[in-house]
Amino acid sequence: QQQVKQSPQSLIVQKGGISIINCAYENTAFDYFPWYQQFPGKGPALLIAIRPDVSEKKEGRFTISFNKSAKQFSLHIMDSQPGDSATYFCAVGGGADGLTFGKGTHLIIQP
Amino acid sequence: DGGITQSPKYLFRKEGQNVTLSCEQNLNHDAMYWYRQDPGQGLRLIYYSQIVNDFQKGDIAEGYSVSREKKESFPLTVTSAQKNPTAFYLCASSNLAGGNQPQHFGDGTRLSIL
Numbered sequence: 001q002q003q004v005k006q007s008p009q010s011l012i013v014q015k016g017g018i019s020i021i022n023c024a025y026e027n028t029a030f031d032y033f034p035w036y037q038q039f040p041g042k043g044p045a046l047l048i049a050i051r052p053d054v055s056e057k058k059e060g061r062f063t064i065s066f067n068k069s070a071k072q073f074s075l076h077i078m079d080s081q082p083g084d085s086a087t088y089f090c091a092v093g094g095g096a097d098g099l100t101f102g103k104g105t106h107l108i109i110q111p
Numbered sequence: 112d113g114g115i116t117q118s119p120k121y122l123f124r125k126e127g128q129n130v131t132l133s134c135e136q137n138l139n140h141d142a143m144y145w146y147r148q149d150p151g152q153g154l155r156l157i158y159y160s161q162i163v164n165d166f167q168k169g170d171i172a173e174g175y176s177v178s179r180e181k182k183e184s185f186p187l188t189v190t191s192a193q194k195n196p197t198a199f200y201l202c203a204s205s206n207l208a209g210g211n212q213p214q215h216f217g218d219g220t221r222l223s224i225l
Binding site (some may be wrong): 006009015030031032034036041042043044045046049051089092093094095096097098099100101102104 | 115117144146151152153154155156159161167169201203208209210211212213214215216217218221
């Protein structure tokens, strides 16, 4: 059973636009919801994370929106730039083991 | 600079051969993790270790083995029993054990079959 479903698989956005990536999870026991950014040939880097006691967290151009009742959270990238072109992964955590990752979204920002 | 170092960056394995991937961290983190990344599949947990001399199987441990003799080192061996080893392998660490802690990743080792 897939514990976290990420969409879309790929996304093309014009420079200056808003990029939105969504994730849905099954287990209500999860209490940590990070987003990672990965460039080709590199390891993922933590971008922003949220815990379920808040509904939104903003860091610069990146915002996480969290809907606990719907078991969904999303990443919004405002004023998207070509340098934001990368693969983005959502993840969920809360147990004793590591994070469970979504399958990733390949984002392309067109200049 | 503190971080996680994975080596080698590229590795080739012959049929029937065991190979070992290195992961070293100087972040003084307690927990370490190994993930496998395949195109379109996200990251899947192979093994994790919360403290020295202890480790647990993840979702896809078959054909892999690990050791944790030192806090800063968590090598992964891909054995000949792993029939489809071609993938990008990522090592991570977190300050505290548990899935609700930020994880820091190395830059990976790409393993291919000769």
